[in-house]
Amino acid sequence: MVLLALPAVLSSCSSGIAYSVTADELLGQWNAGSDAILTTSSDGTFTAENWPSNLLCGEPSAVSKDDIDWNDRITFSGTWSAPTEKKDYSLQFFNDVNDCQQSSWSADAWDLGSGRLSLKLFLDFSVDPDDVPDEKIYWLDKVK
Numbered sequence: 001m002v003l004l005a006l007p008a009v010l011s012s013c014s015s016g017i018a019y020s021v022t023a024d025e026l027l028g029q030w031n032a033g034s035d036a037i038l039t040t041s042s043d044g045t046f047t048a049e050n051w052p053s054n055l056l057c058g059e060p061s062a063v064s065k066d067d068i069d070w071n072d073r074i075t076f077s078g079t080w081s082a083p084t085e086k087k088d089y090s091l092q093f094f095n096d097v098n099d100c101q102q103s104s105w106s107a108d109a110w111d112l113g114s115g116r117l118s119l120k121l122f123l124d125f126s127v128d129p130d131d132v133p134d135e136k137i138y139w140l141d142k143v144k
Contacts, residue, residue: 017089018111023082026091026109030119030140034070038119038140040080046093047077055138056093056121057100063124064135076100083109091119107140117142 018025030038036050053072054062062068076099081092089109095102107119119140122132 015110015112018109018117020088021083021109021111021117025117026082028142029144031143032138032140036073037143040091044079044081045077046080047075049075051075056105056123057095057102059101061102061123065123065138066135067123068138074099110139 024042027040027042030040032038032048032051032055034050036048036052036055038051039047039049041047048057050073051057052062052068052070053074054060054067054069056062057074057076058072076095078093078095078099080094083089083091091107091109092104093106094104097103105121107121110118110120112118119142121138121140122129122136123138124132124136127133127136
């Protein structure tokens with residue numbers, strides 16, 4: 001079992017949804033833990049490197065942090081869309097069909113304070129987003 005040090009994003013009063021985050025602020029590398037990196041590019045593409053295959057790509061997909069298989073890694077790519085005016089903090093990711101069984105997923109941008117951003121991934125889509133328990137949420141921290 002691999003233990004991860006995940007950010008304590010809810011412990012600070014200054015953290016919360018990053019309303020009005022810009023597309024430029026979302027470009028770069030995001031640390032998914034254990035050497036897994038998500039890179040978002042200005043041309044609307046992304047690459048997930050050294051990524052657990054069952055984290056929003058393979059079927060069956062992990063529905064909790066404990067389900068993530070860190071021993072089965074892949075690299076895949078696709079496209080992403082920046083937040084819209086209607087939902088200015090939510091990103092959409094569309095996996096290349098040749099790389100993943102799961103076609104798309106979303107993440108919410110969170111402001112951790114002091115200009116630090118994180119992406120909040122919902123692992124279990126059957127749970128109401130307002131009532132998702134901590135073990136069904138995965139965080140990626142912006143690193144570059």
